[in-house]
Amino acid sequence: MTTAPPSRRSVFLGLLPWPERRAVAAALRTETIGGLVLLVASVVALIWANSPWSGAYEAMRDLHLGIPPLGLDLSLGHWTADGLLTVFFLVAGIELKRELVVGELRTPATAALPVIAAVCGMAVPAALYTITSWAGGGSPDGWAVPMATDIAFALAVLAVVSTHLPAALRAFLLTLAVVDDLGGILVIALFFTSDIDPLALGGACAGLVLFHLLQRFRVRGWWWYVPLGIAIWTLTHHGGIHATVAGVAMGLILRTTPDKDGTRSPGNRVSHLLHPFSAGLVVPLFALFAAGVTVSGPALTAAFTRPEPLGVALGLVVGKILGVFLGTYLAARFTRARLNPDLAWSDLLSLSVLAGTGFTVALLISELAFPSDALREQAKAAVLIASLTAAALAALLLRRRNAVYRRLYQEETVDADGDGIPDVYQPAPGGAPSKA
Structure with a gap:
């Protein structure tokens, strides 16, 4: 006795299957x-x-919505x-x-x-x-x-x-x-801009310098850039810009x-x-x-x-x-x-x-x-x-x-050779097509 394959479960308030996610992202x-x-x-x-x-x-x-650690x-x-x-x-x-x-x-x-x-x-x-x-x-x-x-x-x-x-x-x-x-x-x-906080802006600039150095030395890994990006954003916000x-x-x-x-x-x-x-x-x-x-x-x-x-x-x-x-x-x-x-x-x-x-x-x-x-x-x-x-x-x-x-x-698309099939043309300068 064979059992029927399990039916595909629908996803509610969750991630779509990978092919659907790729299709949505491409769209x-x-x-x-x-x-x-x-x-x-x-x-x-x-x-x-x-x-x-x-x-x-x-x-x-x-x-x-507050994030107290970040102020x-x-x-x-x-x-x-x-x-x-x-x-x-x-x-x-x-x-x-x-x-x-x-x-x-x-x-x-x-x-x-x-x-x-x-x-x-x-x-x-x-x-x-x-x-x-x-x-x-x-x-x-x-x-x-x-x-x-x-x-x-x-x-x-x-x-x-x-x-x-x-x-x-x-x-x-x-x-x-x-x-x-x-x-x-x-x-x-x-x-x-609101009131400028030079110390916070200085910290944001230092973070951008570090971001540049990481790029210059080909450092890879999101765990470097995501926390650094959040820190730069937070300091910029507190800096008044x-x-x-x-x-x-x-x-x-x-x-x-x-x-x-x-x-x-x-x-x-x-x-x-x-x-x-x-x-x-x-x-x-x-x-x-x-x-x-x-x-x-x-x-x-x-x-x-x-x-x-x-x-x-x-x-x-x-x-x-x-x-x-x-x-x-x-x-x-x-x-x-x-x-x-x-x-x-x-x-x-x-x-x-x-x-x-x-x-x-x-x-x-x-x-x-x-x-x-x-x-x-x-x-x-x-x-x-x-x-x-x-x-x-x-x-x-x-x-x-x-x-x-x-x-x-x-x-411009004409059948020049009489074979019943339009010849292939490519756009020319000005938008008008010309023969390839």
Whole structure:
């Protein structure tokens, strides 16, 4: 008598089997899935914060969790913004280091236009906010809110729309967004700090030096880096600088070039490991607690009438277009910098609109910039409205450009040898296909 093989047990509140875990991790490494998870978390936050159960949302967000040995006592919302979001900026720091070493930023000639676009795309929105706020007699404190472009949202929109768009468009956007994020972090570190504790900051710097030495001497093993990273983060937090800066610093220190034995670099391994965690848990949790804005008639009206939220919305939707597009055009017109031959100026205009999707960093700076709860909520509402508007407009423009490139591809794909099978073509500069 044979016994039936044991049935596969379902997992409840536990780890998925290894093949499923690998599939989920691979999906979260794509910009499309990561952006969709972020969007779902934001929608849940908005619905929850405006439902009859909004009290439970606020109670959970304000729930304090302390770690007495480290001298930490933060609310759940602050743990996500100051703690978990450090992982997101660690991955962003690694991406920036990769661009500096082997990517678009490794040579001044190729880096010039996206860097200029990023700088102008930060300066013009900040100036537009300042002018709007000054004209309306509002607070100048939120000048940095419309500066940042959200990498996950922008790349997700591009990935959903793009089927025939040039690959150079994604590279340009990625470089712009990475430099943009670095600018946002520098703004947070320089302008949005609490009381500085030189001793704690000195300890954090010493920890970063040790982190660098471990990398330089090829020391391996997570048991070295994880405790050291927690210590650096804690000292940075106690030092008065926003603790996410520690994530960027460690990301920039990690090596992104492989060793001579051909193994992957530490930066690539860490990025590969943490990207699903960042996209699937860290950023959605931050959005869940940061995007819970009370959307009422007065709040929506304030987003278009009060100078502070109006400046944020105009900075993201109008300022980003003017900054990114005109900055790039003027640089290409009056300097030796040149636009990638695979791109047209119409592509860059679509990309400039897409750069107005400021979400993660914009919401974070909103939390830091405005001391008033009312202004903070209005600024967040403006960020959400402006980001959705920019994403929708960019999607329409990108679909038109995608249709142009698809038509060019179809016109070039002909059966030259008469065998009934279309010949194989490869994209040529400008997006139009040419024979391989």
